[in-house]
Amino acid sequence: MRKRILKLLESNSKLTPKEIALMLGLSPDQVAQEIAEMEKEKIILRYTTLINWEKVGEEEVAALIDVKVTPQRDVGFDEVAARIYQYPEVKSVFLMSGSYDLSVLVQGKSLKEVASFVAQKLATLEHVQSTVTHFILKKYKQDGVIFEEEVIERRQVVQP
Incomplete structure (x- = not known):
């Protein structure tokens, strides 16, 4: 159960215990308790936000x-x-x-x-x-997140 919770949090740290519980078929209290224990045991060290600073000029x-x-x-x-x-x-x-x-x-x-x-x-x-x-x-990709998903048109124009 812990690994499944960790994988979900690793991919999206904004998930609430209620959302995780729904995904895993567990009770929200059970998920919240597991998360609290993993924080106490320093398995979960920090929740972070990945920011594309280039888009805000910083x-x-x-x-x-x-x-x-x-x-x-x-x-x-x-x-x-x-x-x-x-x-x-x-x-x-x-x-x-x-x-x-x-x-x-x-x-x-x-x-x-x-x-x-x-x-x-x-x-x-x-x-x-x-x-x-x-x-x-x-940066093209960091922590599994692609920064710019550009669709590059590679087809060539056909001339009659």
Whole structure:
């Protein structure tokens, strides 16, 4: 039952316990109790809204930064990751396989602000060996949501 509730909330956090109950054939009280327990257990961490800021003229610059780290004895990458995710500019931090150890999603008001964060804060951290910054130029899809669904006419005109 929990997984079914979580899947519904993940796809639409605005669903009420009553709506979820109708979808799953449960009582609204039962659903509300399960949700409250999952919030208490930190299974549900936060309810969010995905906004297309470009449509309201409030674009922010986002970048994915690959970070190579020297792992520390007994704590591996965890301590460096914790130092990185404390910065308010940092939206996400992931431990990765491959050439780089961490992938960091950063947001700022301008390219200069993000570049300054990387140069002055991130790259200067102890145990950070190198960084590679990839600026996000356009969002097509995020969290399963397509930003612009344009119908592109691909048929060619037939000439008589």
